[in-house]
Amino acid sequence: SAVISQKPSRDICQRGTSLTIQCQVDSQVTMMFWYRQQPGQSLTLIATANQGSEATYESGFVIDKFPISRPNLTFSTLTVSNMSPEDSSIYLCSVVQGGGETQYFGPGTRLLVL
Amino acid sequence: GENVEQHPSTLSVQEGDSAVIKCTYSDSASNYFPWYKQELGKRPQLIIDIRSNVGEKKDQRIAVTLNKTAKHFSLHITETQPEDSAVYFCAASGGGFKTIFGAGTRLFVKA
Numbered sequence: 001s002a003v004i005s006q007k008p009s010r011d012i013c014q015r016g017t018s019l020t021i022q023c024q025v026d027s028q029v030t031m032m033f034w035y036r037q038q039p040g041q042s043l044t045l046i047a048t049a050n051q052g053s054e055a056t057y058e059s060g061f062v063i064d065k066f067p068i069s070r071p072n073l074t075f076s077t078l079t080v081s082n083m084s085p086e087d088s089s090i091y092l093c094s095v096v097q098g099g100g101e102t103q104y105f106g107p108g109t110r111l112l113v114l
Numbered sequence: 115g116e117n118v119e120q121h122p123s124t125l126s127v128q129e130g131d132s133a134v135i136k137c138t139y140s141d142s143a144s145n146y147f148p149w150y151k152q153e154l155g156k157r158p159q160l161i162i163d164i165r166s167n168v169g170e171k172k173d174q175r176i177a178v179t180l181n182k183t184a185k186h187f188s189l190h191i192t193e194t195q196p197e198d199s200a201v202y203f204c205a206a207s208g209g210g211f212k213t214i215f216g217a218g219t220r221l222f223v224k225a
Contacts, residue, residue, distance in 0.1 A: 041217075041218075042203060042215045042216065042217045042218050043158065043203065043215045045212070045213070048212075092157065092158075101146045101148075101163075101207060102148060102160055102163060103148070103160075103213055104160070105157040105158050105159075106157065107156075107157050108157055
């Protein structure tokens, strides 16, 4: 499976600021996704990162709050904008390769907003 | 909307015993059912999956069963070991790759 890395691995941020999280894959992938996992909770899909076009957001998530870029088939960024303590969570990217269905996850970015 | 329910939320077993986690899904178009294991502080890792054209799949101590009619699927772990302790997530997906995850089961294996 693909090797997926995320930067930063963790960060502590002040409310009102923004943080951009990067997801890098070592091979071209078909699909890239961004998830949020709050402490002790399941995985919630934020959006599907589409290469060369606007991301597809799930209900409850909007582009102004979580802008996403995907300039090519191996890289994507998620920005958490105008952060509040409620945004404290783990953010994970995941990928699907080729014609498969299985999602493989990055190591996650642990965000704490003070 | 699509939903995946997972039970139990917590499961405690003695080492060597079996553990069973059950899930139900709502979307009849779902045709792919992966199971992930997430250890503390780590990423979710795929441990086994099953497709809708198969009723059962086994990989060493882990097996998954699927009942499409009832929209049920289950994870079975036999001869549990302390290193099996983790959170397990079931999931269901159909066309379009959108995957819905269950709430998770925290498994404790007591030595």
